Amino acid sequence: MSFKRFVGLTVLLVVGAILTTTLAAFGASIDFWIYEPSGPAGEALEQLRADFEALSPGNTVNIIPIPKGDFNTKLNTAIAVGEVPDASYLDQPLVAQFVEDGLLDPVPEGRIDESIFYQGALNTNRVEGILYGLPLTQTCTAIYYNKDLVPDIPETWDELIQVAEEVYDPDKQIAAFGFSWGHYGGGWGAWLWHSFVAASGGQLLDEENQVVSFAEQPVIDALQLWVDLLAYSPFEVIESENSFQTGHVAMMISGPWEIGGLRESWPDLNWGVALIPRKAEADFGTNIGGDNGVVYAASENKGLAWAWLKFLTLAEPNVVLSRDVMGNFPINLTVAKGDWLAGDEALGAFMEQMKYAQTRPRVKEWLKINDEILGAALSEALGGEKTPTEALNDAAEKVKQLLGW
Amino acid sequence: MFRDTLKIVYNRYLKKITMSSFRHGESLIGILFVTPVVLYFLIFLLYPVLGALYYSFTEWNMRTRPVWVGLWNYKHLLFDRINYPYFWHSLGVTAKYTGIAVPLSFVTALVLALLINAVQRGQDFFKVAFYLPVITAGAAVATMWRWIYDPLYGLLNIGLKAVGLQPQRWLGEPRMIIPALAIISAWQCGFAMIVFLAGLASIPSRLYEAAEIDGAGAWQKFRYITLPMLKPTTFFLLVTGLIAAFQVFDIVYVLFRTGGGTIGGPGQAGLTYVLSLFDHAFRYYEMGIACAMSFILFVIILIVTCLQFRFVPQSYE
Numbered sequence: 001m002s003f004k005r006f007v008g009l010t011v012l013l014v015v016g017a018i019l020t021t022t023l024a025a026f027g028a029s030i031d032f033w034i035y036e037p038s039g040p041a042g043e044a045l046e047q048l049r050a051d052f053e054a055l056s057p058g059n060t061v062n063i064i065p066i067p068k069g070d071f072n073t074k075l076n077t078a079i080a081v082g083e084v085p086d087a088s089y090l091d092q093p094l095v096a097q098f099v100e101d102g103l104l105d106p107v108p109e110g111r112i113d114e115s116i117f118y119q120g121a122l123n124t125n126r127v128e129g130i131l132y133g134l135p136l137t138q139t140c141t142a143i144y145y146n147k148d149l150v151p152d153i154p155e156t157w158d159e160l161i162q163v164a165e166e167v168y169d170p171d172k173q174i175a176a177f178g179f180s181w182g183h184y185g186g187g188w189g190a191w192l193w194h195s196f197v198a199a200s201g202g203q204l205l206d207e208e209n210q211v212v213s214f215a216e217q218p219v220i221d222a223l224q225l226w227v228d229l230l231a232y233s234p235f236e237v238i239e240s241e242n243s244f245q246t247g248h249v250a251m252m253i254s255g256p257w258e259i260g261g262l263r264e265s266w267p268d269l270n271w272g273v274a275l276i277p278r279k280a281e282a283d284f285g286t287n288i289g290g291d292n293g294v295v296y297a298a299s300e301n302k303g304l305a306w307a308w309l310k311f312l313t314l315a316e317p318n319v320v321l322s323r324d325v326m327g328n329f330p331i332n333l334t335v336a337k338g339d340w341l342a343g344d345e346a347l348g349a350f351m352e353q354m355k356y357a358q359t360r361p362r363v364k365e366w367l368k369i370n371d372e373i374l375g376a377a378l379s380e381a382l383g384g385e386k387t388p389t390e391a392l393n394d395a396a397e398k399v400k401q402l403l404g405w
Numbered sequence: 406m407f408r409d410t411l412k413i414v415y416n417r418y419l420k421k422i423t424m425s426s427f428r429h430g431e432s433l434i435g436i437l438f439v440t441p442v443v444l445y446f447l448i449f450l451l452y453p454v455l456g457a458l459y460y461s462f463t464e465w466n467m468r469t470r471p472v473w474v475g476l477w478n479y480k481h482l483l484f485d486r487i488n489y490p491y492f493w494h495s496l497g498v499t500a501k502y503t504g505i506a507v508p509l510s511f512v513t514a515l516v517l518a519l520l521i522n523a524v525q526r527g528q529d530f531f532k533v534a535f536y537l538p539v540i541t542a543g544a545a546v547a548t549m550w551r552w553i554y555d556p557l558y559g560l561l562n563i564g565l566k567a568v569g570l571q572p573q574r575w576l577g578e579p580r581m582i583i584p585a586l587a588i589i590s591a592w593q594c595g596f597a598m599i600v601f602l603a604g605l606a607s608i609p610s611r612l613y614e615a616a617e618i619d620g621a622g623a624w625q626k627f628r629y630i631t632l633p634m635l636k637p638t639t640f641f642l643l644v645t646g647l648i649a650a651f652q653v654f655d656i657v658y659v660l661f662r663t664g665g666g667t668i669g670g671p672g673q674a675g676l677t678y679v680l681s682l683f684d685h686a687f688r689y690y691e692m693g694i695a696c697a698m699s700f701i702l703f704v705i706i707l708i709v710t711c712l713q714f715r716f717v718p719q720s721y722e
Contacts, residue, residue, distance in 0.1 A: 073687055079468045080468065101468045103468060173557065186661075186669070235578075241552065243557070248557065368689050371684070372668065383672060398490075401487045
């Protein structure tokens with residue numbers, strides 16, 4: 001080898017090494033854990049990833065799909081052994097627990113425009129006033145009604161009771177209001193009932209002032225309403241499987257996950273979706289569910305992780321993520337009345353309902369309180385063991401002791 | 406001469422060594438054969454059990470390092486009704502379920518075994534038919550029984566109405582939930598039925614023949630021959646049946662958690678001990694509490710089993 005060739009080769013190697021190092025420094029990679037989508041949903045997610053990487057050349061998003069049923073357990077296990085992802089989906093009630101454990105990175109100052117979000121969805125990420133994540137998709141409950149049985153949709157609770165009285169028919173086994181099978185007690189029932197608390201103008205906890213509001217009048221009224229509705233809604237009818245679909249229940253509270261099944265399996269049922277009736281002097285209200293995106297404090301590429309999450313909340317990607325990947329609703333206000341609804345009245349009603357969503361309390365003990373105390377109080381009142389006032393007073397006392405408020 | 410010398414040397418010095426090597430090789434092969442099961446025992450049984458025992462003395466949510474809290478978990482499970490309101494309740498539900506489900510399954514299995522034993526043809530068909538519920542997936546069983554128990558369209562209520570009885574809210578009324586679960590358990594008595602059949606087959610026919618010569622009727626033969634001769638079988642089924650009943654989980658999980666976060670149905674009447682343990686572990690992430698619950702259950706089952714060994718007759722005598 002001549003000296004010239006040796007020098008040339010050496011220069012080439014050095015330049016190559018510098019280039020590789022520089023590119024590696026610019027290019028970053030993150031692991032993002034998400035509920036495992038299937039079929040077309042997976043393809044839609046892959047397209048979102050490709051779109052983001054095209055906007056952010058050199059960077060890579062590794063999507064790690066995990067079956068939804070195992071997601072939280074696997075996430076906890078991964079954290080236990082130090083294999084924390086850079087970013088992940090996170091169930092709303094877990095945000096406060098993860099913050100308590102010091103696992104989450106707060107949303108960097110000035111990174112997002114808070115006004116583009118549905119506030120109910122955004123607030124599910126707020127713990128003690130600090131934002132620890134971004135809402136990615138959302139859902140809520142509204143009222144499904146049988147148009148043949150309920151020609152005029154009730155708007156207030158007085159009208160709801162009046163309609164219930166009119167449609168109730170013990171001979172034909174038609175009940176006025178359904179809570180779905182087995183849902184009048186336990187955590188699920190408590191989550192559904194929260195919608196009526198929101199529509200009464202009440203709230204469950206005042207976290208800022210550390211006050212348990214269970215026993216306040218609007219909350220008691222919300223439970224009293226369910227007890228009153230039971231007079232026109234016999235258990236043996238509302239507990240029957242698919243009682244709304246078979247025409248035995250005139251109205252039921254549920255979420256948008258019913259829509260597909262109703263259209264495919266019950267094409268002859270004449271149904272609609274309406275806002276949850278409100279207490280006369282209160283505004284509309286509902287609960288909220290859905291998923292947030294969070295970035296972990298241990299991530300080495302927080303900047304890229306936040307950029308990816310922010311991308312998922314932009315108008316167009318968010319519609320794809322919520323509609324095509326997760327089967328939920330967008331959290332971006334600018335698409336609320338967008339073309340994506342395609343005139344779908346049922347979806348439109350849910351989008352309208354979401355404007356009134358009330359975030360569930362964000363104390364880390366909430367899941368236990370919801371399941372074991374609030375759910376039990378509902379069960380006691382609806383089962384006739386206690387009056388709503390007694391059940392909620394007892395529940396409030398227990399929660400005060402549990403939270404030390 | 407040389408050959409004889411070799412023989413002496415071999416017998417005196419080498420034979421022992423060779424045999425020892427052979428024995429050594431044999432034991433090595435033996436060890437190799439049992440290694441998989443020993444490793445399985447150490448890694449998948451002993452280590453998790455010891456790990457769970459350790460975690461039962463810690464506060465651990467899986468996300469942060471476990472913190473040693475001594476007997477705090479045990480003390481609070483037993484006495485703290487604010488943080489753990491359903492510990493005693495779930496134990497009561499499980500005891501009630503065991504009290505109803507085990508005898509009901511026993512009687513059903515014995516009756517089925519006696520009936521199958523009595524038929525001359527098609528025994529195999531009936532054995533398979535009655536054993537099928539045991540090998541059917543718990544989720545499928547629970548879904549099917551939800552339909553059978555449906556208050557409006559369920560087969561059971563339609564049957565009750567047909568004979569003039571009042572239909573029931575099997576899975577809606579708290580007082581009906583445990584009997585409803587026990588009925589499902591009795592329907593799944595195929596394993597006990599097969600064991601009873603084996604027990605029946607082992608009773609010598611000469612005993613029945615002798616009894617017949619002495620003029621014994623069907624009831625007397627059952628009372629004085631069949632039942633006493635089934636004592637070892639009954640004892641085995643009682644011990645294993647109680648252990649299984651104390652750990653009942655899959656059916657209640659599918660029946661009462663379909664909406665997510667529903668703990669044990671109306672009035673929490675179906676909140677069995679292991680379902681409650683599961684909630685603490687995988688819904689509230691209180692692994693220390695869940696591990697403590699599992700060891701409390703272990704002690705309870707141990708005591709109940711010891712009592713059975715002490716007081717339940719195990720042999721023909």
